[in-house]
Amino acid sequence: MSAQVKFTLDETQIPKYWYNIAADLPTPPAVLHPATQQPVGPSDLEPLFPMELILQEVSTEREIEIPEPVRDIFRLWRPSPLIRARRLEQALDTPAKIYFKYEGVSPAGSHKPNSAIPQAWFNKQAGIKKLTTETGAGQWGSSLAFAGSLFGIDVTVYQVRCSYDQKPYRRALMETYGAKCISSPSTQTESGRAALAANPDSPGSLGIAISEAVEIAVKNPDVKYALGSVLNHVLLHQTIIGQEAIKQFELTGDDPDVIIACAGGGSNFAGLAFPFLGLTLRGGRRRRVIAVEPAACPTLTRGKYAYDYGDTAHLTPLVKMHTLGSTFVPPGFHAGGLRYHGMSGQVSQAYELGLIEARAYQQLACFEAGVQFARAEGIVPAPESTHAVRCAIDEALRCKAEGKAETICFNLSGHGHFDMGAYINYFSGKLVDQDYDAAELASSLAELPQVAAE
Amino acid sequence: MSAQVKFTLDETQIPKYWYNIAADLPTPPAVLHPATQQPVGPSDLEPLFPMELILQEVSTEREIEIPEPVRDIFRLWRPSPLIRARRLEQALDTPAKIYFKYEGVSPAGSHKPNSAIPQAWFNKQAGIKKLTTETGAGQWGSSLAFAGSLFGIDVTVYQVRCSYDQKPYRRALMETYGAKCISSPSTQTESGRAALAANPDSPGSLGIAISEAVEIAVKNPDVKYALGSVLNHVLLHQTIIGQEAIKQFELTGDDPDVIIACAGGGSNFAGLAFPFLGLTLRGGRRRRVIAVEPAACPTLTRGKYAYDYGDTAHLTPLVKMHTLGSTFVPPGFHAGGLRYHGMSGQVSQAYELGLIEARAYQQLACFEAGVQFARAEGIVPAPESTHAVRCAIDEALRCKAEGKAETICFNLSGHGHFDMGAYINYFSGKLVDQDYDAAELASSLAELPQVAAE
The missing domain is CATH 3.40.50.1100 (Rossmann fold)
Structure with a gap:
């Protein structure tokens, strides 16, 4: 140890x-x-x-x-640490190596x-x-x-x-x-x-x-x-996460086989994954990359790849993306950061191209993983991040079953200090798994805009 | 910048x-x-x-x-960073340099x-x-x-x-x-x-x-x-804070003139201050060292240096320390970690020897400092730690008034993520300055045990 x-x-x-x-x-x-359904130009967004x-x-x-003044502020907490979860590995008795990039060190916590x-x-x-x-x-x-x-x-x-x-x-x-x-x-x-x-x-x-x-x-x-x-541009800004992780993995002597992050709109996922995907796209080795979403708002795994609005009132441009329909209102489950009807266009595109996988989890399994992680590594994950923890644990258990010593890296996108109400509900048994309303999803998808360009 | x-x-x-x-x-x-009022031996504490x-x-x-297994766990978050509060210095327009040792990076937050x-x-x-x-x-x-x-x-x-x-x-x-x-x-x-x-x-x-x-x-x-x-032994364990800070100051090229920490029982204070005091006691330069306490529980500034019990029911040994009396119950103010009637014997001894200063603040001034710090440096301090922030700001303003470019170092002992209720009360005007009950203090001090050894 x-x-x-x-x-x-x-x-x-x-x-x-x-x-x-x-x-x-x-x-x-x-x-x-x-x-107009015409391509937007820069001036439309002004x-x-x-x-x-x-x-x-x-x-x-x-x-x-x-810009240098932006990097200067990043100095307050960046580069964020890449941490080997040795105690979690030991608790799981897995031959896998589990690393996490910890973004909760920022002053705002994610x-x-x-x-x-x-x-x-x-x-x-x-x-x-x-x-x-x-x-x-x-x-x-x-x-x-x-x-x-x-x-x-x-x-x-x-x-x-x-x-x-x-x-x-x-x-x-x-x-x-x-x-x-x-x-x-x-x-x-x-x-x-x-x-x-x-x-x-x-x-x-x-x-x-x-x-x-x-x-x-x-x-x-x-x-x-x-x-x-x-x-x-938001996903772009997050790519410092993956760039730092690539440099940090050089220090570890390991190279991640599986890269995992939760995905609501896609920013922490892209932040870790895109720089690694970039290496692959430019001829590097192929890695498994998994976006994890809540089963109650399953944009990638159950949504449609179609043009849709980014908002409910249809004020935003139309983007081709995986969507549950802009009128879809997911149940009020605890991972509020994952309650978005759509998915970033770039993440959706990567999914369509077969560059990434997607997986959906119910919330009880995620909180269970979050508690196990907290007891092994000390950090209480944000409810969103517990989705990534769940997937990382499942991948480590798969490695155990298969006898494989793979290297897993997940993004611990934030801490749960402001989300302890969700943990209280989890411990008291008030937290339940929630399914989306299938009829609502069907009607929401039926209302997707008709776009001539498609 | x-x-x-x-x-x-x-x-x-x-x-x-x-x-x-x-x-x-x-x-x-x-x-x-x-x-028995006889000196305790190791077996009495077993x-x-x-x-x-x-x-x-x-x-x-x-x-x-x-022990190596203890150091191994410390690796999860230690060494903690020493951070130069450049934005706070700029906001105060002070010639002073302000550094803080940030202990809130631990999984538990302090x-x-x-x-x-x-x-x-x-x-x-x-x-x-x-x-x-x-x-x-x-x-x-x-x-x-x-x-x-x-x-x-x-x-x-x-x-x-x-x-x-x-x-x-x-x-x-x-x-x-x-x-x-x-x-x-x-x-x-x-x-x-x-x-x-x-x-x-x-x-x-x-x-x-x-x-x-x-x-x-x-x-x-x-x-x-x-x-x-x-x-x-608790204060002993905390001395890794100051030891790290001494090494980190070698990297800065600065040497602290003023060292500041809040003091409830004395552990974060001693943790930062004792290694620096040790340098002084072994012939090094003398620095100002300030323990900051709440005006509502002013152990060092208003307490008596006397033998007292560590607890209310008088189950603990008698320790010579600065105390408000073991029956003293401070008002229910927000810095719960500073609501202790006594002060560590070693900190009390250092105070009696003139090695350290003590200062007491009311809580509104401390929260004001905490908010100013959060807006400059991003980190929301625990209510206890805002006492150190207040003192550091006041020392920086003194430097400004005196035109002195002193180096100030304070211990940011923890973050306030679990104390936001206190900030809510502060913003809503519900938080008020609280004085201890002078009659209660007098009666509590009158009940100090009679100890023949004194």
Whole structure:
């Protein structure tokens, strides 16, 4: 038990470039304007985002430079550690080696600041002083609040109602950073009022909260919008995770055979996986790469690959992606960060190309894995991250059954310090497995927009 | 803003020895048996602690070896980073350099595992399978629960009632690690029942909770007791903090002029300060060393240096220390870890010798500092740690007023993720400054035991 546990890099080794997988993938299906169904150009996105981020969104350059002031803030916690889970291996009695990249070391507690910081920076450079966004679990909202506090930007967060109600401490964290937090659906926007009219008891959804935040930005020229996942530029920003992991694996002497991350919109998954996929796409060895999603919101495993809106009120462009339909409202289960009807276009494209696998788990099995991990390694995972832990444990048990000493690497995207209510429910037996409503899914998929380009 | 921020060491540089300040201090006043008032010998403590810890308690060896299995667990998060708070310096516009040693990177969120791990280890080596303890803020209880989960030891935690009620998530964390958590005063012990009889609405205190945990250990030969602060061996275990900081300051090129930590029982304070004091005591330069306590429980600044019991029910030995009297129950303010009537004998001795200063702050000023720190550096401090932050900011502002570029180092002993209820109360204006009851303090001090040895 005395061999090296943590594989750390010093702060000079924070990546200087983001890795853009668009350079190594086939040209993706065009993003379409929601009204005209014509391909959107950069100017169509200007009401929402500063031009630098729009250019990142459509870039096909392989490397995009990370501004020095952004890297300077990353120094507060990056490079994040790659940790060998020796005690978990021992508890499982597996010949597999299990590593995890731990993103919970960030001040906000997850990988989300990796994109919140550059998004706030590029907005500040464009003279923007106000940002709106949405948050599900609260990890993204906390991260943009943190970024806003560093750059003097006012941040308003529409927090999905069931999360807002379940997690007062998460809200308090955002307020400590100086952000304003609003329960969504709210009465402050047309989208929110429409959602409340349709269902006054709506638990909310990321789709609704996105509509509210986007609406505010569209209607107020001095306000821009920030999204914490799904979009190409967000996934791009997260690729520092995988780039660091590649360098850290050189220190371990191991090379991962299986790469695992949970996937809601796809950002922590892409962050770890894309740099490894890039190596494969440029002629390197092939590895298994697994996206893990909740069985109650099974975008990749049960969704359709089709053009759809990113939000409920259909304010966003149409993106070709794996989707359950923009009107789909998943049950109010505890991994709020995985309650999104769609999946990033790039992750969807990689799935269609057979570059990655997908797997869905019910939540009880995930919390069981989370508790086992906490008792072995000390860190209590966020409910989202327990999906990755579950899959890593199952892969390690498969290795045991098959007598294979494979190397497994998963992304521990965040800690669960603000999600202990879910653990309380788990221990008290109140937490149950939840299935999506099959009839609702069928009707939601039937309402997918008709797109001529398809 | 682009110079180095984090000063990290690799895991081979985790200290191999604890630093025992007893080697460099005059012989301290004897610890006395509560019944006989005769000096206690190692055998008197055997009902509570395994012999290895008792020997550490009374040792005068300067260096005590850290067992390799303990260091191996420390690898999960140690060495902890020394961080230059450049953004805070900038916000304060001070010529001072502010560094903090960040102990919140431990899985349990504070410095407490530094002692919980070795305590659990030495108990396990002695064949002990059950431990009891108390917890105020919850940081110590979480840490012993974490340590218990790694060594297969059953842990029962008596949590001070006001903390138990305020912090359900903290309880959930202990339960996630597999520990059992009981609100104190409880009906399970004579001490608890006596406290409830005296005051059914008692908010609890560390003194009462210690009595309960000690009573269980005394009455059950297969159960030992673990304390998270105050005792020499606990302070000893924490000295890895300061030892690492000394090495890290060599990397910075700076040398701290002022060293600051909050002090409840004294463990995080001693952990950072004693190794630096040791350098001074062995002929090195003199630095200012400041212990910061809450104005509502001002042990060093308003207490008496006298023999007193460590607990309310007078089950513990008599220790000469700064004390407010063992019957003193401080108001239920938010820094639960600082609500102890006494102060470690070694810290008290250092204070009497003029080696350290003490300062008391009201809580509103501390939370204000905590929020300022969070908005500059991202990390939300535990309420206890905000006392150190307040003092560091005040020292930096003094430097500004005096035009001095001093180097300040404080111990950020833990994060506040499980204490956001206190921040919610702060933002909503419900948090108020609280004074101790002067009449209660007078009566408590009047009840100090008469000790012939004095």
